[in-house]
Amino acid sequence: xxxxxxxxxxxxxxxxxxxxxxxxxxxxxxxxxxxxxxxxxxxxxxxxxxxxxxxxxxxxxxxxxxxxxxxxxxxxxxxxxxxxxxxxxxxxxxxxxxxxxxxxxxxxxxxxxxxxxxxxxxxxxxxxxxxxxxxxxxxxxxxxxxxxxxxxxxxxxxxxxxxxxxxxxxxxxxxxxxxxxxxxxxxxxxxxxxxxxxxxxxxxxxxxxxxxxxxxxxxxxxxxxxxxxxxxxxxxxxxxxxxxxxxxxxxxxxxxxxxxxxxxxxxxxxxxxxxxxxxxxxxxxxxxxxxxxxxxxxxxxxxxxxxxxxxxxxxxxxxxxxxxxxxxxxxxxxxxxxxxxxxxxxxxxxxxxxxxxxxxxxxxxxxxxxxxxxxxxxxxxxxxxxxxxxxxxxxxxxxxxxxxxxxxxxxxxxxxxxxxxxxxxxxxxxxxxxxxxxxxxxxxxxxxxxxxxxxxxxxxxxxxxxxxxxxxxxxxxxxxxxxxxxxxxxxxxxxxxxxxxxxxxxxxxxxxxxxxxxxxxxxxxxxxxxxxxxxxxxxxxxxxxxxxxxxxxxxxxxxxxxxxxxxxxxxxxxxxxxxxxxxxxxxxxxxxxxxxxxxxxxxxxxxxxxxxxxxxxxxxxxxxxxxxxxxxxxxxxxxxxxxxxxxxxxxxxxxxxxxxxxxxxxxxxxxxxxxxxxxxxxxxxxxxxxxxxxxxxxxxxxxxxxxxxxxxxxxxxxxxxxxxxxxxxxxxxxxxxxxxxxxxxxxxxxxxxxxxxxxxxxxxxxxxxxxxxxxxxxxxxxxxxxxxxxxxxxxxxxxxxxxxxxxxxxxxxxxxxxxxxxxxxxxxxxxxxxxxxxxxxxxxxxxxxxxxxxxxxxxxxxxxxxxxxxxxxxxxxxxxxxxxxxxxxxxxxxxxxxxxxx
Numbered sequence: 001x002x003x004x005x006x007x008x009x010x011x012x013x014x015x016x017x018x019x020x021x022x023x024x025x026x027x028x029x030x031x032x033x034x035x036x037x038x039x040x041x042x043x044x045x046x047x048x049x050x051x052x053x054x055x056x057x058x059x060x061x062x063x064x065x066x067x068x069x070x071x072x073x074x075x076x077x078x079x080x081x082x083x084x085x086x087x088x089x090x091x092x093x094x095x096x097x098x099x100x101x102x103x104x105x106x107x108x109x110x111x112x113x114x115x116x117x118x119x120x121x122x123x124x125x126x127x128x129x130x131x132x133x134x135x136x137x138x139x140x141x142x143x144x145x146x147x148x149x150x151x152x153x154x155x156x157x158x159x160x161x162x163x164x165x166x167x168x169x170x171x172x173x174x175x176x177x178x179x180x181x182x183x184x185x186x187x188x189x190x191x192x193x194x195x196x197x198x199x200x201x202x203x204x205x206x207x208x209x210x211x212x213x214x215x216x217x218x219x220x221x222x223x224x225x226x227x228x229x230x231x232x233x234x235x236x237x238x239x240x241x242x243x244x245x246x247x248x249x250x251x252x253x254x255x256x257x258x259x260x261x262x263x264x265x266x267x268x269x270x271x272x273x274x275x276x277x278x279x280x281x282x283x284x285x286x287x288x289x290x291x292x293x294x295x296x297x298x299x300x301x302x303x304x305x306x307x308x309x310x311x312x313x314x315x316x317x318x319x320x321x322x323x324x325x326x327x328x329x330x331x332x333x334x335x336x337x338x339x340x341x342x343x344x345x346x347x348x349x350x351x352x353x354x355x356x357x358x359x360x361x362x363x364x365x366x367x368x369x370x371x372x373x374x375x376x377x378x379x380x381x382x383x384x385x386x387x388x389x390x391x392x393x394x395x396x397x398x399x400x401x402x403x404x405x406x407x408x409x410x411x412x413x414x415x416x417x418x419x420x421x422x423x424x425x426x427x428x429x430x431x432x433x434x435x436x437x438x439x440x441x442x443x444x445x446x447x448x449x450x451x452x453x454x455x456x457x458x459x460x461x462x463x464x465x466x467x468x469x470x471x472x473x474x475x476x477x478x479x480x481x482x483x484x485x486x487x488x489x490x491x492x493x494x495x496x497x498x499x500x501x502x503x504x505x506x507x508x509x510x511x512x513x514x515x516x517x518x519x520x521x522x523x524x525x526x527x528x529x530x531x532x533x534x535x536x537x538x539x540x541x542x543x544x545x546x547x548x549x550x551x552x553x554x555x556x557x558x559x560x561x562x563x564x565x566x567x568x569x570x571x572x573x574x575x576x577x578x579x580x581x582x583x584x585x586x587x588x589x590x591x592x593x594x595x596x597x598x599x600x601x602x603x604x605x606x607x608x609x610x611x612x613x614x615x616x617x618x619x620x621x622x623x624x625x626x627x628x629x630x631x632x633x634x635x636x637x638x639x640x641x642x643x644x645x646x647x648x649x650x651x652x653x654x655x656x657x658x659x660x661x662x663x664x665x666x667x668x669x670x671x672x673x674x675x676x677x678x679x680x681x682x683x684x685x686x687x688x689x690x691x692x693x694x695x696x697x698x699x700x701x702x703x704x705x706x707x708x709x710x711x712x713x714x715x716x717x718x719x720x721x722x723x724x725x726x727x728x729x730x731x732x733x734x735x736x737x738x739x740x741x742x743x744x745x746x747x748x749x750x751x752x753x754x755x756x757x758x759x760x761x762x763x764x765x766x767x768x769x770x771x772x773x774x775x776x777x778x779x780x781x782x783x784x785x786x787x788x789x790x791x792x793x794x795x796x797x798x799x800x801x802x803x804x805x806x807x808x809x810x811x812x813x814x815x816x817x818x819x820x821x822x823x824x825x826x827x828x829x830x831x832x833x834x835x836x837x838x839x840x841x842x843x844x845x846x847x848x849x850x851x852x853x854x855x856x857x858x859x860x861x862x863x864x865x866x867x868x869x870x871x872x873x874x875x876x877x878x879x880x881x882x883x884x885x886x887x888x889x890x891x892x893x894x895x896x897x898x899x900x901x902x
Contacts, residue, residue, distance in 0.1 A: 105758070105804040106896040107774035108885050109856040110793065112800060114499040116529050116538035119574075123538050124437045125496070126445045126466020126526040128503035128798065131195060133452050133461050133468060134177040136184055140456035144223070145468055146174030148193050149778065149798025150503035154223060156902075158457070159470075159497030161880035163900065164776070164854065165223030171214060172778050172798055178246040180253045185222040188229070188256065188271065190243035191215060195398055195449060213242035216258050218271050229271030231258055245285045249318055250292040257319040259285050259297065264319055278322060281308050286340045288347050293318045296350060296371070298338035301331065310335040312352055314371050327365055327374040329354055335362050341402040343409035344455070351404060351426065353414050355396030360384050364414075364426035377426035381479075384416035386435065388479040395447065403451040403460070413474050415448025415462065421476045430476040432492060443490045444469050447525075465525050467498025500882070502854050504529075506795035507593050508782045510548035510558075516789050520547035520559055520573075521801060522593075528559040530573045540567055540576055545593045552603060556619070564590030564610055568620050579620035580608070588612060591635040591654060600643040609636035613651055613672060626672030627651075633659045640691040642698035647671040650701050650721065652688035663688045665703060667721045678721030683712045690738040692750070704752060706735035714739065714752060714761075714768075729767045731759065740783045742806055744790070749807055751792060753780030758794060760807065774896060775802055790892040800856075805894060817842075818893040825886055829900035832879040838871040838888065845890055851877070852885045859884075 115125045129148035136142035141158045144165075151172035153162045166172055175194040180186035192213025215232035219225060231243070242261045249255035256267040258274070259282040265274040280299040288294035294316050301310040309331040313322045329335055335354045343349035348370040356362040360382045367374045381389025384396045394416055405411035410425040419433040435446030445466025452461045459470045471494050481488040505524040512518035515533075522528045522544030529544065530537045532554075542561030550556035555572040560580075567576035580586070588610040599605030606616045607626075611634060614623040626649075634653040642648035649672065653664040662684040668675045682688070686705040694700035699720040705712060713728040713736045731754075738753040747762040757772035758780055779797040785806065786793065794802045808819060822839040841847065844867060851860040859879070864871065879901045888895040 104773050104895075105771045105775070105792070106887075106894050107772075107794075107802050107804040108852055108887060108896055109502055109854055110801040110803040111531060111856040112502075112504055112529060112536045113855040113857045114536065115496060116527075116536040118437065118538045120539070120541060122436055123527050123541050124435065124443065124445050124466065125538060126464075127498040127501060128467060128505055128523075128526070129195075129447070129449070129465045130463040130468045130498065130503070131174060131193065132176050132450050133463055134179055135452070135454045135456065137179065137181045138456070140454065142184075143454070144177050144179070144187075145463065145498075145501075146177050146189065147172070147501070147503045147798065148195065149173060149505050150501070151776070151799075152177060152189060152223060153501050153503070155497075155500075156881045159468075159495075160500065161882045162500045162854070163882050164502075165219070166226070166776065167224060168219075168226035169217060170777065172776065173213070175213075175243060176245050178248050178256075180248045181250055182253060185220060186248070186253060187219045187223055188246045188248065189217045189219075189226065190246050190258070190260070191217050191232075192242045194242050194244045194260065213260070216243055216246055216256075216271060229274075230267065231265060231271065231274045244282055247285070247287065247295075247318075255318065257285075257295075264297075264322070266319055277319060280311075280313075283337050284339050286342055286350075289342060289344045290347060291316075295319055296340050296342065297322065298340050298352065300338075301333060301336055310338055310354070312338065312340070312371070312374075325367075325371045325374070327352065327367075328376060329363075329365065329374075333357075337397055337400060339400045339402050339414075341404045341412065343404040344406045344453070346409040349404065349409040349425075351402055351412055353400065353402050355384065355394070355400060358393045359396040359398070360392050360394040361396070361416075364422075366425055368409075378422075378429070381420075381429055383414055383418075383420035383429050383431075386417050388482045389420070389429070389431070399447040399449050399464070401448050401451045403453055406453050406455060406458075413451060413460070415451050415464070417446050417448075419444065419448060419451075419462065419474065421474055423476070431479045431481065432474050432476050433490060433494075434481055444492075444494050462494075467496060467501070467503070469494040469496045469498075471495065500855060502800040502856075503798060504800050505797045506781055506801060507544065507797070508546045509784050509793055509795040509801060510546070511784050511786050511793060512549040512554050513551040513786070513788065515549075515554050516786055516791075518549065518554065519784075519793070519801070520549055520557060521795055522547055522560070524797070528561070530557065530559075532573060537573060539569075539573055543592075546596055548597065550598070550603060558596065558606070558620075560594060560596070562592055564594035564608070566594070566596060566608060566620070579616075582616070582621060583608065583610065583614055583623050584625060585610075585612070588631070589633050589635040591637055595636060595638050597639075597641065600641055600646055602646075607639070607641065609639045609651060611635060611653075613639060613649070615672070626668075627666070627675055629653070629666070629675070632656075632661050634661050634664070637688055638691045640693040640701070642693045643695045645698040648693065648698035648720065650691050650693055651675075652691050652703065655685065655687050665691075665721060669720070676721075678717075681717075681724035682715055683709065686712060689736060692739045692741055694741060694748070695743045700748075702739050702741070702750060704736040704739045706737065708733055708735070727761065727766075729761070731768050732756065737780060738782045740785050740792075742785055743787050745807070745809065747809055749809070751783050751785075753783045753794060755779045758783065758792075758804075771804070774898065775804070805892075808893075818888070818890045818895055821888065821890075821895050823886070823888050823895045823897045825897050825899040829902045832877045832901055833875070834899065835872065835874050836886065838866075839869065841866055841869050841871060842890070843867065843869065847871075848889045850887045850889065851879075852887060853879075854883045 118125050130145050132146040134144045142156045144154045151166035155162050173193040176190040178188040216229045217226045218229050244260045247257040254270045258265045263279040264277040267274045283300045284298040286296050297313040299311050312325045312327050315322045337355045341351045350367045352365040354362040361384045363379045364377045384394030402414040413421045420429045421432045422429050433444040445464045447465035450463035461470045471492050475491040477490045507522045509521040520530050527538045527544050528540045540559045545560040547559040557569045557573050560566045566580040568579045569576045590610045596608040606620050608614050612625050612627040615626050616623045637652050637654040639651040649668050651666045655663040665679045666675045667678045686707045689706045690704050692702045701717050703715045710733045711728050713731045715724045716727050717724050734755045736752050736754050742749040749762045751760045759768040760771045761768045776799040778799045780794050781797050782795045784793045790806050792804045820840040824837045825834050847864045886897045
């Protein structure tokens with residue numbers, strides 16, 4: 001049997017294959033699997049040219065991933081080594097953060113503070129993707145969820161409020177959580193996102209990084225702190241350790257089982273050391289409800305390569321030995337993925353749902369004698385399709401789950417895009433949820449990753465791309481709902497309970513200058529969100545991308561979805577009209593996140609960049625081209641217009657490996673009449689992710705890059721791009737996603753957002769300092785500065801929007817400094833009763849405090865009357881379980897203290 005985890009290139013070929021096959025030409029479906037990004041891009045481009053993507057389904061999440069990969073490959077488009085990212089992540093949580101010379105960033109959550117209000121019929125509300133849920137062995141109100149990008153969250157009140165449990169986790173991608181049934185404070189977590197197994201683990205960008213894994217982590221204090229086990233950072237060359245399931249033995253808590261891309265491993269010493277039992281690539285393992293030593297395992301086929309097989313296995317000794325069952329499921333090529341479910345009322349009933357090459361349903365299998373004999377119960381309808389089940393295709397390689405009713409072994413429910421159910425053991429099916437909403441007839445969010453039943457509260461739980469929902473009973477409906485939503489309403493009473501988790505993945509954010517605190521932000525798979533007067537609304541649809549609010553008239557708002565679909569509202573966000581259709585050449589390549597902005601002085605002028613830069617002088621009704629770049633297939637990744645002289649524009653074209661087109665940097669000094677290529681001196685084999693230009697000096701410009709090339713991260717030019725200086729200095733070898741300059745800074749302070757948080761540098765520094773204290777250990781997609789409020793906003797990919805302070809040197813020097821203030825909450829944790837102690841206060845300066853929860857909701861605001869340098873007061877507040885931020889404010893400065901309520 002081959003040692004798969006020692007063969008990274010082979011495994012990566014398999015991972016690419018699972019998705020690439022869907023986009024290979026039909027007459028080439030058996031051809032050799034693509035092995036680099038160039039081939040993947042070529043196949044997808046050929047596939048998409050023959051189809052109308054507005055009508056086609058199943059491509060968006062692949063395109064989303066492909067776009068992510070485009071900026072993290074090596075120079076030749078081949079696989080890159082993620083080791084540096086892992087090492088930097090570990091160092092970040094292990095080493096005390098550098099002490100800032102001037103002030104702490106004082107990061108606080110800025111939202112979203114709950115599910116967004118939905119005003120359009122085709123959007124179903126959601127917070128973010130949740131991969132798994134684990135229940136407390138005896139307390140029905142306590143359970144944990146693992147979030148794709150947002151870490152581990154715990155509730156002790158049935159989902160009314162949540163606490164993040166991520167201290168010590170180097171990355172926040174979670175696939176499974178295991179609880180010691182005899183001691184729930186002992187926990188294990190699979191750190192990595194197994195939902196994207198089937199995509200190359202090691203290619204390069206789109207600010208998503210869902211797939212990289214770091215093995216199994218352990219906590220002995222209920223999740224307050226985490227540390228690596230012996231199954232961690234297990235890589236050979238480029239390979240990552242992706243773990244699908246983790247189990248703790250019911251009698252011996254030192255005995256563990258972990259399963260994933262590496263196969264099956266067992267530990268007999270609480271995770272310190274691990275022994276390999278099997279090298280099969282594992283998709284699912286399910287445990288017998290009354291005999292915990294009995295396990296069923298589903299393994300995966302490696303299509304078009306001579307490794308791997310789709311099969312179902314059984315163990316009766318907690319995974320020490322395995323027997324392959326005779327199921328009738330094809331072992332090679334035809335079946336890609338299998339998910340399993342056991343009946344609680346009759347555990348001899350085991351169900352298996354299998355997917356075909358296109359992600360649709362291959363068949364539903366069942367055994368009623370504990371695996372001895374299996375029957376193919378049905379192959380239709382295609383319960384993994386988007387609509388009525390009468391068409392091919394689906395997303396079974398990405399979202400697939402199945403559960404059996406606790407009382408009736410013939411009742412089953414499966415989740416793909418929608419939820420379907422059967423009351424006769426899988427012979428016939430009816431739809432139970434639908435991914436498209438209608439006014440007052442909203443169903444559950446799309447893309448089901450985990451269905452589970454909690455016997456303690458007797459409810460079903462569904463984890464999907466929108467969060468987690470629960471219901472006392474799943475009521476089957478009728479597929480006619482897919483024909484006329486306005487005349488049909490599903491009867492399952494779903495309760496969404498992710499509204500207290502800050503887990504939304506944001507691509508971009510646009511701030512309001514006239515109404516500080518308002519903004520528009522684009523989310524992955526949950527549309528664009530508009531925060532207006534404290535309320536959040538879901539707008540536009542699709543994957544939300546770039547957005548902006550007119551700096552003087554907040555009723556004018558621009559938003560967008562993937563690949564440059566730009567819309568404008570003139571009534572404050574109530575109605576949006578597509579303006580990208582007004583671009584003269586609407587066939588130009590557009591970036592996944594297409595950049596656009598207003599003219600710095602003429603706010604009626606709107607710019608949007610596809611391959612070429614287009615300008616509208618009436619807000620988007622009519623456009624004309626400002627450039628005539630070669631139509632080589634390159635899209636613009638970023639551009640910047642000088643505020644001091646708008647004739648100076650800098651524009652970056654992204655690298656396209658499939659076309660052998662390197663990155664390019666362009667400059668115009670006359671508003672677009674003539675353009676010069678100023679790429680010389682920049683690493684054009686990397687992805688140029690962001691461009692920024694100085695507010696006062698149009699010749700001072702910065703460019704940042706993604707990828708994993710040591711020492712090639714940030715570049716600066718003082719002569720408009722004629723020459724470039726590498727100012728990467730001491731940055732770790734991680735992707736840099738964005739850069740912004742503080743316009744009030746006397747030292748030219750710039751901030752960068754990376755895959756591991758925020759860093760800053762200045763003219764008088766030749767290094768980058770971390771600016772992460774209090775910020776979750778998460779990807780920062782974009783940074784924006786609200787100079788009038790001295791605030792820095794971070795759009796994170798998995799932990800919502802965060803608000804931080806700018807460095808103290810950018811604050812008016814006449815304002816007394818809060819740097820020397822000491823603030824303490826004790827005890828911490830507490831139950832809502834605590835003592836606040838302030839020391840080092842400036843005399844006779846107005847001070848206020850506020851208490852903010854993890855969602856950014858302000859629960860207490862109070863002005864303090866203080867005439868001394870110290871202040872102490874006891875508080876007795878009715879606060880729910882969770883994480884809170886006590887904010888001591890003095891003008892635009894503040895000091896933040898985090899505390900936990902248990």
